[in-house]
Amino acid sequence: MNALEVSGVGFAYGARQALSDLAFELAPGRFGALLGPNGAGKSTLIALLTRLYDLQQGDIRIFGHSLRDEPRQALRQLGVVFQQSTLDLDLSVQQNLAYHAALHGMPRREAQVRIDEELLRQDLAERRHDKVRTLNGGHRRRVEIARALLHQPRLLLLDEASAGLDPASRLALGRHVRNLCREQGLCVLWTTHLLDEIESNDDLLILHRGERVAWGKASQFGDDLGISFARLTGDEALGRGHVREALRPKRAEDVGDNETAPVRTAHPTRGVR
Amino acid sequence: MTAYWECLRGIVLREWLRFVLQRSRFLSALVRPLLWLLVFAAGFRAALGIAIIEPYDTYITYDTYIVPGLACMILLFNGMQGSLSMVYDREMGSMRVLLTSPLPRAFLLAAKLLATALISLLQVYAFLAIAWVYGVQPPAWGLLAALPALLLVALLLSALGLLLSNGIRQLENFAGVMNFVIFPLFFLSSALYPLWKMRESSEWLYWLCAVNPFTHAVELVRNALYLRLHLDALLICAGLSALLTLLAVASFNPQHAALRKVG
Numbered sequence: 001m002n003a004l005e006v007s008g009v010g011f012a013y014g015a016r017q018a019l020s021d022l023a024f025e026l027a028p029g030r031f032g033a034l035l036g037p038n039g040a041g042k043s044t045l046i047a048l049l050t051r052l053y054d055l056q057q058g059d060i061r062i063f064g065h066s067l068r069d070e071p072r073q074a075l076r077q078l079g080v081v082f083q084q085s086t087l088d089l090d091l092s093v094q095q096n097l098a099y100h101a102a103l104h105g106m107p108r109r110e111a112q113v114r115i116d117e118e119l120l121r122q123d124l125a126e127r128r129h130d131k132v133r134t135l136n137g138g139h140r141r142r143v144e145i146a147r148a149l150l151h152q153p154r155l156l157l158l159d160e161a162s163a164g165l166d167p168a169s170r171l172a173l174g175r176h177v178r179n180l181c182r183e184q185g186l187c188v189l190w191t192t193h194l195l196d197e198i199e200s201n202d203d204l205l206i207l208h209r210g211e212r213v214a215w216g217k218a219s220q221f222g223d224d225l226g227i228s229f230a231r232l233t234g235d236e237a238l239g240r241g242h243v244r245e246a247l248r249p250k251r252a253e254d255v256g257d258n259e260t261a262p263v264r265t266a267h268p269t270r271g272v273r
Numbered sequence: 274m275t276a277y278w279e280c281l282r283g284i285v286l287r288e289w290l291r292f293v294l295q296r297s298r299f300l301s302a303l304v305r306p307l308l309w310l311l312v313f314a315a316g317f318r319a320a321l322g323i324a325i326i327e328p329y330d331t332y333i334t335y336d337t338y339i340v341p342g343l344a345c346m347i348l349l350f351n352g353m354q355g356s357l358s359m360v361y362d363r364e365m366g367s368m369r370v371l372l373t374s375p376l377p378r379a380f381l382l383a384a385k386l387l388a389t390a391l392i393s394l395l396q397v398y399a400f401l402a403i404a405w406v407y408g409v410q411p412p413a414w415g416l417l418a419a420l421p422a423l424l425l426v427a428l429l430l431s432a433l434g435l436l437l438s439n440g441i442r443q444l445e446n447f448a449g450v451m452n453f454v455i456f457p458l459f460f461l462s463s464a465l466y467p468l469w470k471m472r473e474s475s476e477w478l479y480w481l482c483a484v485n486p487f488t489h490a491v492e493l494v495r496n497a498l499y500l501r502l503h504l505d506a507l508l509i510c511a512g513l514s515a516l517l518t519l520l521a522v523a524s525f526n527p528q529h530a531a532l533r534k535v536g
Contacts, residue, residue: 047527050369050372050373051372051373052369052372052527052528053527053528054526054528071375072375072376072377073375075373075374075375076375078373080373082369082370084366086366086367086369086370088287088290088291088367090291090294090295091287091290091291091294095287095290098283098286099283099284099286099287100370101279101283102279102280102282102283102284102286103280103283103284103370103371103373103374103376103381104276104280104374104375105275105276105277105279105280105374105375105376106276106279107275107279108279111279
């Protein structure tokens, strides 16, 4: 049984088609990367996966449970980290996690055991009583991951979870989630617009203007994911922008960089150094 | 059942914690009714005495008259504000977290409405305590008897707020709500003046006040505060609360808001 099965999903905002006949699946324990430029339809897909929006066309199954027919069973299997922080900043880490456990109907004692476990695992036990407002971006993300995992979902959805983090925190977050995937057998769907967050072993879905333009193992895209991405999204300038952003942090000499310069090569396994 | 109870408890506890931590918001919510009571009513007190009317046993001063209406005003503002924030929040923020709960969406929304209503009651009782010190002193048991009435009114107004914000695009800012919902509901009611006074000046304004649900809310609370049961008002408020909650929950769909934005 697939962890996630998206079949024939289409969604339109009035006359504007945001997703067209999207289909892909993820096996349990896999790390799936969903890559696409802004406006590709990633946010709409996340809204559908988290049941914020109702399905218009097609179906989404999470561990066999259809979001259309069995939304409650499907949501039980799903943990979500949203792009924008959804923590209560004035509440403590513990209070935020306890609230989430309550939303999932967990009995208090069991909830406390799970909170202890997750805080330990995320290396946040000592920050338990700190207000979220006092944590840095990386730590807040880890609280959100702890929260998403409290009810022991089998599919973890991270929507541009690295957005707004400094390169070191971004790298640490990616490593952390991949460890969860490897060690816990968790299936992960990671949406991003940054090429360097993708590793060769990942399942890669490239979305552009609401359509699936590529789907397969990242290694199949060749050595230069940047070029593949630019070719697939049909916008070389856009692809080059992404390659630059992915390869290195901005430096002074980048200012005034010639726009017609050849595309830099990027290896999919290469991260920010 | 345990799951539902834990969920409700969690939602109420979160509202409580946010309330405790945001004292400034709490205080500013008290300023409005206190201005009405301590300034507006003080000015009118000399000009206006209220004849003996139900549920009062004697002549009363104007400030005594308007306290139940001001208590309901707190619920009106909170209900509208709370529901609007649910709408703002639904695409991002805490509502997204709430909606990923596997419990039924109708239950989650009803629990959220109830939690907001319970917290509003704390503000109402803080206001009633200040009014008590100021000299408006309904029977002590009346304060207890008014509790279920106030809760019912809080639910009614929160449900109304949610329903309005679900359906009407123009209401997505609070100024619009103030002008087109809060002020008409408040001024066309028995909160500030008895209806017979209104009838003396205009028959059609009187009828508008008489059919305004907020009038019934105010009268339910006023009677409860003085240990009387206003059965008509109770039935109207209970019926409307149930109806509006059902409609609000049924029409709550974040997708509609997203589609409206582009439509």
